[in-house]
Amino acid sequence: MAEHPLHKYLRMEVMPHVFCPGCGAGIVANCFLRAVYELGYEDLSKFAFCSGIGCAAWIPSPFFKADSLHIMHGRSIPAAMGIKLMKPELKVVVFGGDGDIAGIGGNHLLHAARRNLEILVIMVNNMVYGMTGGQVAPTTPFGAYTTTTPYGNIEYPIKAAEVVATAGASYVARWTVYHTRRLINSIKKALNTEGFSFIEVVSTCFTSYGRRMGFKSPAEMIVWLKENSIPISEYKKNPEKYAGKIPVGEIECTPREGYVKRVWKMIHELSAKSS
Ligand SMILES: Cc1ncc(C[n+]2csc(CCOP(=O)(O)OP(=O)(O)O)c2C)c(N)n1
Ligand code: SF4
Ligand SMILES: [Mg+2]
Numbered sequence: 001m002a003e004h005p006l007h008k009y010l011r012m013e014v015m016p017h018v019f020c021p022g023c024g025a026g027i028v029a030n031c032f033l034r035a036v037y038e039l040g041y042e043d044l045s046k047f048a049f050c051s052g053i054g055c056a057a058w059i060p061s062p063f064f065k066a067d068s069l070h071i072m073h074g075r076s077i078p079a080a081m082g083i084k085l086m087k088p089e090l091k092v093v094v095f096g097g098d099g100d101i102a103g104i105g106g107n108h109l110l111h112a113a114r115r116n117l118e119i120l121v122i123m124v125n126n127m128v129y130g131m132t133g134g135q136v137a138p139t140t141p142f143g144a145y146t147t148t149t150p151y152g153n154i155e156y157p158i159k160a161a162e163v164v165a166t167a168g169a170s171y172v173a174r175w176t177v178y179h180t181r182r183l184i185n186s187i188k189k190a191l192n193t194e195g196f197s198f199i200e201v202v203s204t205c206f207t208s209y210g211r212r213m214g215f216k217s218p219a220e221m222i223v224w225l226k227e228n229s230i231p232i233s234e235y236k237k238n239p240e241k242y243a244g245k246i247p248v249g250e251i252e253c254t255p256r257e258g259y260v261k262r263v264w265k266m267i268h269e270l271s272a273k274s275s
Contacts (some may be wrong), residue, residue, distance in 0.1 A: 003059050006033045009044055014062045019055065022218020024177035024203030028095075028124050031180055035187035048090045050080040052105065054097035055131045055205070056124035074104030077112050080119045088260050091120070091191060093099045098125040098139040102160045106138070109160070113167035113196050118258035120197040126205035134208030141244070145212050161200045165252040170195025172252040173231075173262060176202040176225040179248060186250070194255040202229075202246055 019025050036044070049060035053073035061070040071079050076094045077205045084092045094101075101109055101123040103240075109121065128146055131133040139160065143152045165172040171193040175183040183201060190197035202225060204210060206218040215221050225246070232249035235242045 005037055005145075006030070008042075009036065009065055010063055010206045011065050011116050017063060018058055019060065020205075020207045022204060022206050022221075024126060024201070024205070025054065025056050025059055025124055027177040027180065028056070028122065028183075028201050028203065029063065031183045032059070032093075032122065032187055035184045035191065038184065039188055039191065045206045046089075046091055048080075048083050048160065050092065050094045052076040052096050052100040053131070054100045054129070056095055056097040056126070056203075057100055058125070059095040060093070074100055075108070076100065077105060077108035077117075077119070077121065080121075081112065081117055084117065084119055084260050085263065088118070088244070088264060092118075093191075094119060094121045096121070096123055097130065098123060098127065098160070099129045099137045102158055103129075103138050106158075109164060111166050111199075111261075113164045113169040113198065115259040116168055116170055116195040116256055118195060118260050120187075120199070122187070123198070124203045124208060125160070125200050126203040127157075128205060128209045130205040134205070134212060137192045138142045144209075146209070147212075161198065161251050164196075164198040168256070169198050169252060170254055170256050171197040171250075172199075173250045174200040174202070174246070175248050176229055176246060177204055178222050178226040178229065182248075189253070193253065197256045 001142035044066035047066050051057035051070055061068040069079050072139055076096050079096045080092045125139050127140050128137050134146050136146045136153055138158045140153045142156050161172050161174040171190045173186045204218050204221040210221045228245055229248045230242050230245045232247040235247035
């Protein structure tokens with residue numbers, strides 16, 4: 001039997017993977033590798049991956065056949081910044097959950113966007129802290145039932161993609177795990193856009209979230225994502241009418257010189273002056 005075209009990017013020896021059946025993290029991994037494949041990369045040697053702690057953080061490490069750092073919860077972006085500063089030639093990609101990236105790591109996210117740091121962050125937003133059993137997260141929808149909001153969430157969720165765009169990122173988009181083709185195209189574009197790229201992928205966690213919200217299966221959650229998404233252009237025409245819907249699409253696409261380029265430019269200028 002012919003080998004699957006994406007197997008060459010995976011450490012098959014560590015399979016089976018850890019994700020629950022129907023977990024959106026697998027779909028995100030698949031879309032990322034499909035994007036890499038379509039861009040023509042023979043392997044992942046031109047990439048470095050970074051992730052914190054959480055289910056989504058397992059996507060690159062240990063499953064991608066690549067150099068990766070799997071570090072503390074919330075601190076993947078500063079670690080990625082270190083890699084990018086010392087190895088600017090690499091494409092540095094961070095994978096993480098909504099808790100990891102927008103919760104405990106939210107401050108790093110904000111400032112990486114402000115600096116326009118040349119990395120891609122893919123935030124798998126399953127709307128809860130999945131790995132630890134489904135506690136409320138900054139991304140949990142208003143009214144949702146979680147282990148720590150048994151009477152319904154009384155907070156409003158952060159619009160992470162919009163915040164990152166406002167903070168200064170070059171490329172920002174939001175999709176769901178239903179929008180696989182558009183997500184693949186978006187990852188391809190993000191990988192080739194100069195500056196900080198951020199893709200939020202609204203995802204399914206049946207185990208720690210869906211069951212509590214009354215869904216019968218992961219597939220039912222994906223249908224819900226399909227039916228409750230709306231193109232961002234439509235959403236903007238009447239946000240009140242579409243309150244509670246998921247605006248999907250590109251939010252920002254303005255390639256600009258990034259932080260690491262500016263750092264190295266300064267180093268070269270100063271060393272030329274002093275020599
Ligand atoms: C500093 C620190 N605080 C808390 C934890 C416990 N912890 C591990 S994973 C996690 C949340 C994971 O949620 P998310 O980042 O959304 O990823 P998911 O599992 O949902 O994909 C937490 C709070 C930890 N490991 N380290
Ligand atoms: S707990 Fe949720 S996020 Fe974690 S692997 Fe299972 S389905 Fe995926
Ligand atoms: Mg999560």
